[in-house]
Amino acid sequence: MSLTASEVLLQELGVTDPEEIDAEAVAWHVGITVKYRSLDGCEARILGYGNKAVVTVHSDRPEPRQRFSLAHELGHWHHHRGRAFICRSEEIGGQGVKRPEVEKVADAYAANLLMPWYLFSPQALAIKRPTFGEIRNLASIFKTSFTATAIRYVESNASPVMIVCHGRNGRKWFKRSRDIPERWFPRDDLDADSYAFDVLFGDRGEHAPALIDASAWFNRHEADRYEVREQTISIGSGEILTLLHISDEEMLAEISNQKGW
Ligand SMILES: [Zn+2]
Numbered sequence: 001m002s003l004t005a006s007e008v009l010l011q012e013l014g015v016t017d018p019e020e021i022d023a024e025a026v027a028w029h030v031g032i033t034v035k036y037r038s039l040d041g042c043e044a045r046i047l048g049y050g051n052k053a054v055v056t057v058h059s060d061r062p063e064p065r066q067r068f069s070l071a072h073e074l075g076h077w078h079h080h081r082g083r084a085f086i087c088r089s090e091e092i093g094g095q096g097v098k099r100p101e102v103e104k105v106a107d108a109y110a111a112n113l114l115m116p117w118y119l120f121s122p123q124a125l126a127i128k129r130p131t132f133g134e135i136r137n138l139a140s141i142f143k144t145s146f147t148a149t150a151i152r153y154v155e156s157n158a159s160p161v162m163i164v165c166h167g168r169n170g171r172k173w174f175k176r177s178r179d180i181p182e183r184w185f186p187r188d189d190l191d192a193d194s195y196a197f198d199v200l201f202g203d204r205g206e207h208a209p210a211l212i213d214a215s216a217w218f219n220r221h222e223a224d225r226y227e228v229r230e231q232t233i234s235i236g237s238g239e240i241l242t243l244l245h246i247s248d249e250e251m252l253a254e255i256s257n258q259k260g261w
Pocket residue numbers: 072076085086087091092102103106
């Protein structure tokens with residue numbers, strides 16, 4: 001995998017450990033002054049003039065969110081220099097398909113800066129059995145939010161997993177690792193047999209990892225033959241996140257046989 005722009009920058013700064021990833025130092029390196037203020041109606045903004053810019057980050061947020069917002073604005077500086085941005089909460093780290101392309105590009109830069117592959121992949125590959133506990137551990141190593149870290153873990157393709165976010169009105173978004181073919185598409189609505197259903201509509205905040213028939217999650221007729229490992233947690237605002245780990249060897253064999261279709 002070739003290095004991304006933010007990885008090149010981190011390597012210029014000699015970063016060899018997740019602890020050394022300092023978004024403020026990166027900002028200084030590229031001529032940006034960072035301010036923290038209580039902002040009304042947005043998470044962060046950037047105003048540039050010539051080779052300098054000022055980024056203001058909403059101070060009334062958890063630290064991982066502030067770091068991601070700063071890194072997102074650095075992404076705007078790298079990709080969209082000369083333009084001012086006022087970024088609202090749903091534009092930074094959101095998963096909505098309707099988000100403008102410039103916001104997705106800035107998010108990708110932020111993820112590459114805070115969780116660069118050359119440091120993230122070895123940690124992801126060291127995980128033997130993926131769970132949200134392991135993802136929480138990665139989030140604390142990289143000082144990133146739980147959801148952003150979970151997405152990054154899936155993108156790392158370290159193991160065959162999918163994360164699915166549901167609200168009370170159905171599925172909101174999902175991500176699957178590259179090794180899971182596109183035809184394995186999660187059902188639109190939660191199956192009442194899934195553990196996720198209990199978390200979304202019951203009063204438990206999470207359900208520990210447990211095997212479940214794959215047909216609870218996938219409409220394909222072959223799904224009857226397999227089990228997947230499901231773990232679900234509530235992430236607030238009436239939303240839940242489910243981690244599906246394909247641990248069934250026969251299912252993995254079927255998936256890998258038909259890869260490249
Ligand atoms: Zn933005």
